[in-house]
Amino acid sequence: MFFLVTDNFEEVLKQSSLHPKPSGLVLEYGTSGFRTNAKHLDHIMFRMGILAALRSQKTKATIGVMVTASHNPEEDNGVKLIDPMGEMVTPAWEGYATQLANAEQEDLLAALKDIIEKESINVSLEANVFVGKDTRSSSARLSQAVLDGVKALGGHSKDYGLVTTPQLHYMVCCQNTQGKYGAATVEGYYSKLSQAFSQLTKNASNRTDDQKHLCVDGANGIGALKVREMEGHLKNDLQMSIFNDGSKGTLNLHCGADFVKVQQKPPTGVPSVGNGDWGQPVAVVEENGLSRSIEINPGDRCCSFDGDADRIVYYYTDSQGHFHLLDGDKIATLICTFLKELLNQAALDLKVAVVQTAYANGSSTRYLEDVMKVIIKCTKTGVKHLHHAAQEFDIGVYFEANGHGTVLFSKAAEEKIQQLAEDGSISGERKKAALLLQSTISVINQTVGDAISDMLLIEAILAIKGMTVQQWDTIYTDLPNRQLKVKVADRRVIDTTDAERRAVSPAGLQDAIDSLVKKYRQARSFVRPSGTEDVVRVYAEADTQEGADALAHEVSLAVYRLAGGVGDEPQPLH
Ligand code: 16G
Numbered sequence: 001m002f003f004l005v006t007d008n009f010e011e012v013l014k015q016s017s018l019h020p021k022p023s024g025l026v027l028e029y030g031t032s033g034f035r036t037n038a039k040h041l042d043h044i045m046f047r048m049g050i051l052a053a054l055r056s057q058k059t060k061a062t063i064g065v066m067v068t069a070s071h072n073p074e075e076d077n078g079v080k081l082i083d084p085m086g087e088m089v090t091p092a093w094e095g096y097a098t099q100l101a102n103a104e105q106e107d108l109l110a111a112l113k114d115i116i117e118k119e120s121i122n123v124s125l126e127a128n129v130f131v132g133k134d135t136r137s138s139s140a141r142l143s144q145a146v147l148d149g150v151k152a153l154g155g156h157s158k159d160y161g162l163v164t165t166p167q168l169h170y171m172v173c174c175q176n177t178q179g180k181y182g183a184a185t186v187e188g189y190y191s192k193l194s195q196a197f198s199q200l201t202k203n204a205s206n207r208t209d210d211q212k213h214l215c216v217d218g219a220n221g222i223g224a225l226k227v228r229e230m231e232g233h234l235k236n237d238l239q240m241s242i243f244n245d246g247s248k249g250t251l252n253l254h255c256g257a258d259f260v261k262v263q264q265k266p267p268t269g270v271p272s273v274g275n276g277d278w279g280q281p282v283a284v285v286e287e288n289g290l291s292r293s294i295e296i297n298p299g300d301r302c303c304s305f306d307g308d309a310d311r312i313v314y315y316y317t318d319s320q321g322h323f324h325l326l327d328g329d330k331i332a333t334l335i336c337t338f339l340k341e342l343l344n345q346a347a348l349d350l351k352v353a354v355v356q357t358a359y360a361n362g363s364s365t366r367y368l369e370d371v372m373k374v375i376i377k378c379t380k381t382g383v384k385h386l387h388h389a390a391q392e393f394d395i396g397v398y399f400e401a402n403g404h405g406t407v408l409f410s411k412a413a414e415e416k417i418q419q420l421a422e423d424g425s426i427s428g429e430r431k432k433a434a435l436l437l438q439s440t441i442s443v444i445n446q447t448v449g450d451a452i453s454d455m456l457l458i459e460a461i462l463a464i465k466g467m468t469v470q471q472w473d474t475i476y477t478d479l480p481n482r483q484l485k486v487k488v489a490d491r492r493v494i495d496t497t498d499a500e501r502r503a504v505s506p507a508g509l510q511d512a513i514d515s516l517v518k519k520y521r522q523a524r525s526f527v528r529p530s531g532t533e534d535v536v537r538v539y540a541e542a543d544t545q546e547g548a549d550a551l552a553h554e555v556s557l558a559v560y561r562l563a564g565g566v567g568d569e570p571q572p573l574h
């Protein structure tokens with residue numbers, strides 16, 4: 001086999017010398033692929049092009065490669081591989097990615113040969129790779145390096161250029177299902193989602209313009225560009241004011257979903273949200289060459305995307321100027337409530353489950369379990385774990401508190417809904433519910449969390465239920481919580497179990513956490529090593545903010561003392 005492709009491998013060697021690896025640099029394919037300062041990534045991109053071509057030969061399907069560093073600062077970049085159905089690549093291939101990335105120049109062929117042999121890949125097969133990139137200034141040259149890698153192995157590539165991460169996941173899935181999931185074009189994506197949205201919202205025909213209005217913070221990234229492209233397709237069904245559209249601000253700087261969730265405050269660049277300057281025309285936006293003043297009032301709905309538009313959070317400010325965040329947990333609850341109501345009306349017996357992580361606010365879990373009576377599953381942090389768990393149910397709603405999530409329908413569930421929607425013998429409320437479920441499936445991007453698709457689903461639900469953002473917010477009240485980080489010499493000394501909710505090492509840490517938690521009411525706390533930063537993360541919640549802050553601090557101290565903290569001891573927050 002090796003003999004047959006000698007030419008290709010000569011080409012790989014020749015080309016790889018144009019994308020040299022800085023010697024000694026070691027990077028790991030983590031939960032979100034490779035991610036670091038863009039200046040270290042050229043060889044990684046070239047090699048991921050090669051690896052994607054091999055994965056394509058192995059799976060006999062199209063593979064995706066997305067160049068983005070999501071919510072990281074503009075100077076960073078990253079890359080993620082997308083498997084045939086739009087999922088993340090398997091753990092074994094994450095390992096190959098790390099292996100290939102770290103091989104010194106002279107060991108590259110041996111590293112490739114090793115993967116080919118281990119996976120019995122027929123390298124004479126065709127390889128097809130879809131490539132996409134975000135708006136970072138380094139993304140153009142880095143995505144070219146990916147294309148070079150695919151070409152060096154003799155593979156075919158399609159460059160989608162600027163797309164959101166979930167759009168590329170969608171394209172890959174469409175391509176590998178021969179169009180059954182939709183057309184593998186950006187245009188196809190817009191028309192599928194906007195048609196579904198229009199079908200959903202026609203059930204809420206008496207919406208006022210105010211109710212149709214949504215303020216969108218695009219994080220100065222790709223999401224802003226793409227939601228603007230989609231605007232025309234949405235006609236009058238949704239009126240968006242798009243801020244942080246990349247025309248002046250910096251990507252992710254003091255804006256976007258990650259900033260809003262972590263800082264628990266409004267983004268900059270969305271004029272006056274949260275500064276109490278209500279009732280004034282606060283922004284002038286250019287639309288179709290015309291200037292329009294926009295007023296943002298208390299209670300107006302706002303949402304923020306992250307830098308590659310796979311995360312979304314909502315928020316509003318009340319008449320006292322207080323900021324209210326509706327995170328992934330609130331989104332999951334809204335979607336779950338809506339789906340349960342429709343399934344009831346349609347008299348369909350399908351099991352709905354909600355998949356969360358340890359970060360889910362305790363109030364959301366309690367509400368979903370006690371009031372909604374849905375199955376709750378808790379997984380480790382990281383999209384792939386949630387996605388995998390959600391696949392086990394008829395309908396699996398999964399969301400991380402940070403706003404990454406979507407809904408998965410099993411094939412059988414989709415078929416049942418489809419049959420009912422087409423059943424000529426039913427009518428009235430049951431028929432209407434079946435049709436709404438059918439459109440709900442179409443508006444959702446099931447391949448991965450998608451800010452644009454989630455936004456349309458949320459907007460449709462609020463419209464259909466005639467619900468304001470405040471009413472949505474009061475479904476349950478979040479328990480006050482605090483997240484802190486602790487620097488330790490080696491964060492791998494922390495080992496966890498029970499979906500990261502309990503620490504098994506170092507010795508004594510969990511006992512210390514248990515006794516600290518007992519001092520507070522409605523309290524909970526856990527620690528875990530971060531997968532993306534060299535720190536240990538601490539989470540605490542309690543019945544008051546003071547309690548949550550004090551507990552988080554005390555647990556941080558326990559981590560510092562028992563897990564080899566470095567630098568100054570953590571100080572109390574107040
Ligand atoms: C990555 C994960 C995200 C997770 C975060 C946790 C993906 C695509 N992204 O960004 O789901 O919430 O890591 O970061 O899986 P941490 O390990 O640093 O807390």
Ligand code: MG
Nearest residue numbers: 070306308310
């Ligand atoms: Mg992201």
